[in-house]
Amino acid sequence: MNSALKLPVSEFIDSASYVVNEPLLASDEPGFWSEDTDVLVVGLGAAGASAALEACAQGKRVTVLERFDGGGATALSGGIYYGGATEHLQAAGFNDTPEQMYTYLHKEISGAVSDATLHDFCARSAENLRWLESHGVEFGSRVDTSKRSYPRAGYDLYYSGNERAKSNAAASTPAPRGHRVSGKGFTGSVLAEKLIKSATERGVAIRRQVRVARLIVDTSGAVVGVEALLIPAGSKAARSHQKLIAKINRYQRFIPALAFGTLRRIAELEASEGVVCRISAQCGVILATGSFAFNRAMVNQYAANYIDAIPIGTVGCDGSGIRLGQSVGGIVSHMDKVSAWRSLSPPLSFVSGIVVNKAGKRFVAEDVYLGHLGRLLVEQENDCAWLIVDKSAIKNAYREAMPKLNDNWLSFGAPLLLNLLVNLKKSATLSGLAQKCDIDEVGLGNTVATYNEIVTNGVDPFEKSSAYLQKLGAGPYYALSLSTKNKLFPCPSIPMGGLKVDEQSGGVLQNGGEPIAGLYAVGRCAVGIPAGFYISGTSIADCIYSGRRAAKHACGG
The missing domain is CATH 3.90.700.10 (Succinate dehydrogenase/fumarate reductase flavoprotein, catalytic domain)
Known part of the structure; x- marks a missing residue:
């Protein structure tokens, strides 16, 4: 740990609570690196946890850096996985196929990814759900056939998109592909807890209250690690940091003005009390930090029509992963695409x-x-x-x-x-x-x-x-x-654009279309399946799909 190194508060704070610093050139000097790992994952939502679990299964040492408690936007979601041709659909009497799923999704969300990638996503859908089940996540087969934005208590499957619209039904047999994780109420927290528990049991090193400040590159431009600010565990600063996080999670996330004020205090605490550490990643860095919903400056820059909509997710959905990718030449796409419900x-x-x-x-x-x-x-x-x-x-x-x-x-x-x-x-x-x-x-x-x-x-x-x-x-x-300006009837929203990635590997692309060596992006900080148009459950399904894909490639699979 390099406790003498401090970064000024001014470098951290914008509407998202901080800005990303310029990349740092790696050095061979003794003491430059604080620690070493094989795969370094930034963020611990569904995408980050999936990447960590897959890398662990490949036999690699895995470290996850999480600024807050973990769980990300997944933990606050309804816990819906959009899946086709699953055993649960079959048990409910639906003879669904990956091709039927593809036909429907292609009609609704085509454009963000290639047809080949969408085909692959659908083909792996049932297997990825079984993979979730192997990590303790449970699903059921009771169908809610009513017109709902979320299934009623006691139901497991529902039509989470527009499958039953006449034109869609004519092209593809409708199926209730929205799979709700079993549990009480909104069950995204159950999904996140199961994945994090499984990662912990398998030896993934999870470091909380750590903010990644910048990427570290070698002379060729390849990403070889990160520089981060770590709040010392058990310290007074850690307790204060945790209290501020809890305040946001309890109620302030519904009142952005209050949340941003608390985020400023968190950023100041990190800047004054955080210890700088540098972690090298032998196989790659995987960015899994969520969307930019709570970075209102970015929303105003890229998707101003949605500035009055209420951001959904955690305050960690601040665009930091996107900014980290951009800092080393990563390009973005579909940044104007926002799902407003x-x-x-x-x-x-x-x-x-x-x-x-x-x-x-x-x-x-x-x-x-x-x-x-x-x-x-x-x-x-x-x-x-x-x-x-x-x-x-x-x-x-x-x-x-x-x-x-x-x-x-x-x-x-x-x-x-x-x-x-x-x-x-x-x-x-x-x-x-x-x-x-x-x-x-x-x-x-x-x-x-x-x-x-x-x-x-x-x-x-x-x-x-x-x-x-x-x-x-x-x-x-x-x-x-119904206006997004109606504050008594908030319109929730999540940006769906992000870093453009190679669809075979999840590697972050630069101008010219070549991937940046050692850098991957997954979930909502990357362009994925829902970037063309979001259907309930496709974000979590894409987090699993993209997280596992990036980890396999980083590990040489």
């Missing part, structure tokens, strides 16, 4: 309403996958869209919103009740509602009339399912703002 259900009665823009016109099928709705929403004028429903829909919504003793009420019922109580506009007439919402009166009136005719005919040009086609009856009418 705007869900209408629950309650199901809201799906029977209509979504209109400022002109009063429909622009989407209301039962569309929530990611599609979010993407189309931000494309509307002034990010302005409203859900319009009648009194019968509101009555049914109140029934669904009433407190219930189950795992899902706090996550879904409580926000719905809040919307019903404080977030709706109401008017006896459509004209009056349009005036209150600054929607074109004529446009809204014509749209409702046309929609009621569509319900009569039973065929919607936007392909809304007939199960949700219901006329808007007599007033009063209600409107719910």
Whole structure:
């Protein structure tokens, strides 16, 4: 350890709590390196843990550096793995195949990766799920067939994308490929805990409260290690650091302004109390630090349309891995691709309403996958869209919103009740509602009339399912703002772009298309399967896929 080396606070702090320093040239001087490993993984979410486990299985010494507690965005997620042709689907009566999965995903998310890589992802899907099970992660086969953004308590499988839309169903047999990790409530934490526990039992060296400040390169430009700031274990600084992390995880991550203030204090603590150490990696460095959701400067730079959406993930999703890759010449791609989830259900009665823009016109099928709705929403004028429903829909919504003793009420019922109580506009007439919402009166009136005719005919040009086609009856009418600017109805979002990687190895690419020797990127700090378009469960599935791929290549496999 080089305790005399300190880095100034100013080099750490931006909107993400710090900036990445320029790479350091490795030296042969005695004492330059603090320690040595074979594979060095930066970040301990699903992607980092998968990379560490795979490298360990290849017989390598593995060290993981984690700035916070570990688990990453995975631990805060719903724990959904998007998998095709699995034993659980077969047990539920679905004769799914990798080709059916590929056909659907190719239609929805093509463009981010090559067809060959998407084929490979689908072909390895069931095997990667079995691999998770080998590390203690459990799944089941009870299917929730209802229209949900997350399966109800007691269910294991659901249609996590837009598989049942008419055009998709015509091309590929729908299957509920969203596999929920078994457990109570949102089960991403269960998945993360199982993987971390397995890594620990297999001898992976996990170092927490360590912030990677920069990469270390040799004279050829190959990445050979990292320089990091380590908070000494058991120290007063470590206890303070842990308290600040806990404060963010408990509640501040839902209030970005508070979270950023605490992050600044964390950065100051790391800068003043952290001990600089340099770790060499004989086989490679694997970046697994998550997205840049909490780096609002990067969001504003690359995806300004989503700046008002609420970042989802941990405060460690700050773009640090992307910046580390860029510091040695790595290139980025799909940085403007953001998954913004705007869900209408629950309650199901809201799906029977209509979504209109400022002109009063429909622009989407209301039962569309929530990611599609979010993407189309931000494309509307002034990010302005409203859900319009009648009194019968509101009555049914109140029934669904009433407190219930189950795992899902706090996550879904409580926000719905809040919307019903404080977030709706109401008017006896459509004209009056349009005036209150600054929607074109004529446009809204014509749209409702046309929609009621569509319900009569039973065929919607936007392909809304007939199960949700219901006329808007007599007033009063209600409107719910779907804008990402609506702070009473937050729109969660995760950026999906990142470092461009070689799709055979996961190696970070530089200008000219050649990989940077010794450097890999996985999960959401890299361009992967969900970068074209996110479907629930594809991020975790891609974390497993990309983490294992990079580790195998780094180990010479």
